[in-house]
Amino acid sequence: MDINLSTGEIAFRNEVRAFLQDKLPPQVKSGAAGSPSVFVEPEIGQTWNAVLHKQGWLGYQWPVEYGGTGWSAVQRYIFEKECALAGAPNLTVLGLKLVAPAIWTFGTEEQKRRYLPRILTGDDYWCQGFSEPGSGSDLASLQCRALRVSDAGGDRYILNGSKIWTTHAHHANRMFCLVRTDATARKQAGISFLLVDMNQPGITVRPILTMAGDHEVNQVFLEDVVVPVEDRLGDEGAGWTIAKFLLENERGGSCHAPKLSFDLDRLEQAAQSEPDGRGGTMAGDHQWRRKLARARLSAQALEMIELKIVSEIAKGRPPGPQTSLTKLLASNLRQEIDLLAVDLYGAGGLQLDLERPLYGADAPAPVHSRDAQLAAPRYLNSRAWTIFGGTNEVQAQIIAKSVLGL
Numbered sequence: 283m284d285i286n287l288s289t290g291e292i293a294f295r296n297e298v299r300a301f302l303q304d305k306l307p308p309q310v311k312s313g314a315a316g317s318p319s320v321f322v323e324p325e326i327g328q329t330w331n332a333v334l335h336k337q338g339w340l341g342y343q344w345p346v347e348y349g350g351t352g353w354s355a356v357q358r359y360i361f362e363k364e365c366a367l368a369g370a371p372n373l374t375v376l377g378l379k380l381v382a383p384a385i386w387t388f389g390t391e392e393q394k395r396r397y398l399p400r401i402l403t404g405d406d407y408w409c410q411g412f413s414e415p416g417s418g419s420d421l422a423s424l425q426c427r428a429l430r431v432s433d434a435g436g437d438r439y440i441l442n443g444s445k446i447w448t449t450h451a452h453h454a455n456r457m458f459c460l461v462r463t464d465a466t467a468r469k470q471a472g473i474s475f476l477l478v479d480m481n482q483p484g485i486t487v488r489p490i491l492t493m494a495g496d497h498e499v500n501q502v503f504l505e506d507v508v509v510p511v512e513d514r515l516g517d518e519g520a521g522w523t524i525a526k527f528l529l530e531n532e533r534g535g536s537c538h539a540p541k542l543s544f545d546l547d548r549l550e551q552a553a554q555s556e557p558d559g560r561g562g563t564m565a566g567d568h569q570w571r572r573k574l575a576r577a578r579l580s581a582q583a584l585e586m587i588e589l590k591i592v593s594e595i596a597k598g599r600p601p602g603p604q605t606s607l608t609k610l611l612a613s614n615l616r617q618e619i620d621l622l623a624v625d626l627y628g629a630g631g632l633q634l635d636l637e638r639p640l641y642g643a644d645a646p647a648p649v650h651s652r653d654a655q656l657a658a659p660r661y662l663n664s665r666a667w668t669i670f671g672g673t674n675e676v677q678a679q680i681i682a683k684s685v686l687g688l
């Protein structure tokens with residue numbers, strides 16, 4: 283595997299760096315730095331999306347024909363890495379990186395024409411309705427029923443059931459949703475993939491507040507919700523195939539290591555002035571530094587694996603089950619780094635404000651410092667990393683079966 287950048291790729295990296303230097307708005311950067319949750323609030327995320335869209339870079343993973351950049355796998359990695367190193371917010375993945383590739387891969391021409399541009403312009407904000415109470419890891423057991431009705435009112439599905447842990451459902455106007463269209467078929471075969479309009483009667487979004495105090499996730503109740511048949515993606519019963527495609531995109535092909543390294547840099551810098559309680563600073567605390575060094579090595583090893591996946595994709599091969607490995611490693615490391623921050627700030631890192639946001643003029647005052655104020659909510663919020671997108675145990679099983687052949 284050759285991980286050296288070509289002259290063209292170095293020029294591209296410099297172009298991205300110059301753009302970020304010039305165009306990343308300070309309030310977006312400070313909003314990203316002050317958000318303990320994985321997803322930044324739409325006011326931050328959508329502002330950044332609009333800047334990228336203006337530049338023509340928002341669809342940085344999209345084919346040119348749908349308004350994307352058509353960049354190579356290496357260019358995409360460079361872009362994500364430079365964004366992370368510049369402190370840009372995580373992009374709102376649900377529309378951009380999850381449902382969009384499913385639409386251009388499995389959708390009709392009409393669905394592509396209708397939905398893809400609206401993701402880039404920000405007119406549609408998507409959420410993901412897969413998990414249900416009792417159906418998370420065993421997703422194929424999902425129960426949300428979609429009954430097909432064809433009469434003078436049109437050819438449509440009527441949905442009844444509930445989705446849970448639905449990230450940003452309270453902001454979304456569209457939900458991509460797995461439903462059971464055939465209760466008699468083998469459980470995977472009876473599932474279909476629907477594109478649901480959230481702005482209709484019968485949909486109730488109930489907030490779930492996390493222990494960190496963030497409102498990121500919800501339970502969504504569906505009562506006689508109507509979805510026209512033309513808003514089904516793929517064939518009836520093909521939902522499981524589309525979901526597997528989408529989950530592979532969710533778990534990997536992405537760039538976690540640079541963001542993790544960026545956070546380690548910030549901690550290392552903060553340690554220079556953080557008192558150790560013995561007259562020195564935490565930069566001289568050997569035990570803490572040892573943990574920092576171990577996390578750094580893990581981040582570097584993770585970046586090597588991510589680059590290996592990029593090089594596979596560049597050769598036209600699918601990322602495959604290695605994405606489970608990067609999801610597993612990145613999740614563990616995320617939690618390790620957030621624990622390092624709590625250790626670094628000591629008592630100052632135990633402040634737990636439940637008000638949001640923790641950035642901007644209305645943020646509650648920090649007891650110690652802004653960074654210390656974020657340590658506890660970040661630590662608590664990042665417990666979710668080893669759960670969402672498939673738990674660690676589930677990833678380990680995929681690796682055991684598909685990679686190790688056990």
Ligand SMILES: Cc1cc2nc3c(=O)[nH]c(=O)nc-3n(C[C@H](O)[C@H](O)[C@H](O)COP(=O)(O)OP(=O)(O)OC[C@H]3O[C@@H](n4cnc5c(N)ncnc54)[C@H](O)[C@@H]3O)c2cc1C
Pocket residue numbers: 409410411412413414416417418419420446447448449450498499666669670671672673674675676679
């Ligand atoms: C912050 C957050 C955001 C989320 N966002 C979304 C979203 O936007 N849309 C969406 O659809 N879902 C979302 N989820 C749901 C997420 O995908 C599920 O929580 C996850 O798949 C686990 O399912 P579960 O919660 O039902 O736990 P369960 O499946 O009940 O698992 C409970 C425990 O049992 C273990 N376990 C389960 N099965 C096995 C097995 N076969 N072998 C070994 N151990 C096993 C698990 O690892 C876990 O430790 C989100 C979750 C979180 C925490």
